Amino acid sequence: xxxxxxxxxxxxxxxxxxxxxxxxxxxxxxxxxxxxxxxxxxxxxxxxxxxxxxxxxxxxxxxxxxxxxxxxxxxxxxxxxxxxxxxxxxxxxxxxxxxxxxxxxxxxxxxxxxxxxxxxxxxxxxxxxxxxxxxxxxxxxxxxxxxxxxxxxxxxxxxxxxxxxxxxxxxxxxxxxxxxxxxxxxxxxxxxxxxxxxxxxxxxxxxxxxxxxxxxxxxxxxxxxxxxxxxxxxxxxxxxxxxxxxxxxxxxxxxxxxxxxxxxxxxxxxxxxxxxxxxxxxxxxxxxxxxxxxxxxxxxxxxxxxxxxxxxxxxxxxxxxxxxxxxxxxxxxxxxxxxxxxxxxxxxxxxxxxxxxxxxxxxxxxxxxxxxxxxxxxxxxxxxxx
Numbered sequence: 001x002x003x004x005x006x007x008x009x010x011x012x013x014x015x016x017x018x019x020x021x022x023x024x025x026x027x028x029x030x031x032x033x034x035x036x037x038x039x040x041x042x043x044x045x046x047x048x049x050x051x052x053x054x055x056x057x058x059x060x061x062x063x064x065x066x067x068x069x070x071x072x073x074x075x076x077x078x079x080x081x082x083x084x085x086x087x088x089x090x091x092x093x094x095x096x097x098x099x100x101x102x103x104x105x106x107x108x109x110x111x112x113x114x115x116x117x118x119x120x121x122x123x124x125x126x127x128x129x130x131x132x133x134x135x136x137x138x139x140x141x142x143x144x145x146x147x148x149x150x151x152x153x154x155x156x157x158x159x160x161x162x163x164x165x166x167x168x169x170x171x172x173x174x175x176x177x178x179x180x181x182x183x184x185x186x187x188x189x190x191x192x193x194x195x196x197x198x199x200x201x202x203x204x205x206x207x208x209x210x211x212x213x214x215x216x217x218x219x220x221x222x223x224x225x226x227x228x229x230x231x232x233x234x235x236x237x238x239x240x241x242x243x244x245x246x247x248x249x250x251x252x253x254x255x256x257x258x259x260x261x262x263x264x265x266x267x268x269x270x271x272x273x274x275x276x277x278x279x280x281x282x283x284x285x286x287x288x289x290x291x292x293x294x295x296x297x298x299x300x301x302x303x304x305x306x307x308x309x310x311x312x313x314x315x316x317x318x319x320x321x322x323x324x325x326x327x328x329x330x331x332x333x334x335x336x337x338x339x340x341x342x343x344x345x346x347x348x349x350x351x352x353x354x355x356x357x358x359x360x361x362x363x364x365x366x367x368x369x370x371x372x373x374x375x376x377x378x379x380x381x382x383x384x385x386x
Contacts, residue, residue: 038135038175044264045139045314051253052146052310056246058096060150061103063243065093080105106150107246110157115141117158118165125170134175140165143183143314146247147307147355149198152190160190180362181321184355191355237304245307254309267317270326274333275312275340279303282341297344306352308340315354321362328365328372335368336361 064076068091075081075091083105084090089098118141119133126133144161164186172178191198236242240250247253261267283299302308316322316336323332336357343353350356 041266042135042139044260044266048257048260049142051256052247055240055250055253056107056146057100057103059240059249060106060246061099064102065091065099069093109154110148111145113154113158114145114161117161121162121165136175140183144186147187147245150246156190156194160186163189176320178320180359181315181318184359187355248307248310251304251309254313258313268329270329271317271322271333272312274330275316275337278334278337279341282338286345302341307354311354311358316358321365323365323368325369325372328368331368332361332365335364
């Protein structure tokens with residue numbers, strides 16, 4: 001009987017050995033080092049962006065209400081005016097909710113259009129590659145909207161984020177594989193393709209037939225009296241109560257976001273500090289050597305004007321495009337800080353410079369890491385040889 005059982009079992013074993021094993025997905029958290037994951041990083045980044053989101057609502061409406069009061073304009077044009085009349089919030093520059101509601105009527109349509117466009121392209125590529133949607137897409141959408149001028153046409157915003165997602169991100173393989181920051185790729189596309197809607201000198205205050213130069217554009221014209229002419233104290237610029245992009249005007253809000261990211265370990269403090277040091281040293285050097293010929297703007301004005309603080313905290317620290325080594329992050333930050341001031345001083349047509357400086361930093365980040373690693377290998381070889 002035992003022989004009969006073996007006779008029947010042996011062919012079965014042979015067939016099982018010949019057939020390929022069925023893959024079984026591992027269940028549970030097998031290789032988890034800690035609770036920090038991509039989903040956790042996204043949550044911390046959204047929390048860090050909350051102060052900038054608040055300023056996108058409040059300051060956008062505040063600047064519009066102040067301008068309307070100055071120009072004696074009774075009501076906003078179009079459907080926004082109808083919504084404000086229906087809600088009864090009015091246009092009082094000192095009213096909190098009047099500013100928040102007015103600013104929200106510019107932010108929310110932009111956010112919806114950008115989000116739908118980004119989700120469309122992400123869904124297309126996710127289906128082609130048989131994978132799920134990326135958890136970091138929400139952060140890219142928020143960053144892109146916060147960098148836009150409030151009055152940009154919605155179709156241009158959709159085109160910009162589409163270019164950034166497709167050309168800057170998905171053709172390289174998606175999350176964690178791109179070379180340049182997708183948000184900055186999309187923004188650079190808009191600056192090059194539609195400069196009339198993206199120039200610094202206009203479209204930053206949402207009132208029809210009104211155009212006011214920003215403080216960086218005045219400084220770029222090498223006018224020493226620029227900041228005195230606009231009569232804006234540095235503290236007001238630090239708080240972000242000045243015309244500018246939707247969410248990049250407040251250095252204080254960016255500092256609060258930096259504190260959140262550093263606490264969570266979701267961003268590199270070396271990149272932030274290196275960028276601040278590079279900007280400070282270059283601004284001091286230019287002012288010492290050239291005086292008013294190099295704009296004459298002190299380093300603390302470079303910190304608060306434009307999108308420097310926003311770029312240092314949320315864009316230059318992107319873990320995919322930034323340098324990976326500790327020493328390389330210092331060099332990477334110093335390089336971007338130097339380039340920001342150099343572009344602001346030398347280029348009157350783009351006085352902010354942060355976007356292009358970070359894109360150049362992204363290009364050089366792999367080379368910086370390579371040189372740092374090679375230098376470390378040479379030091380180790382010399383040490384062991386001795």
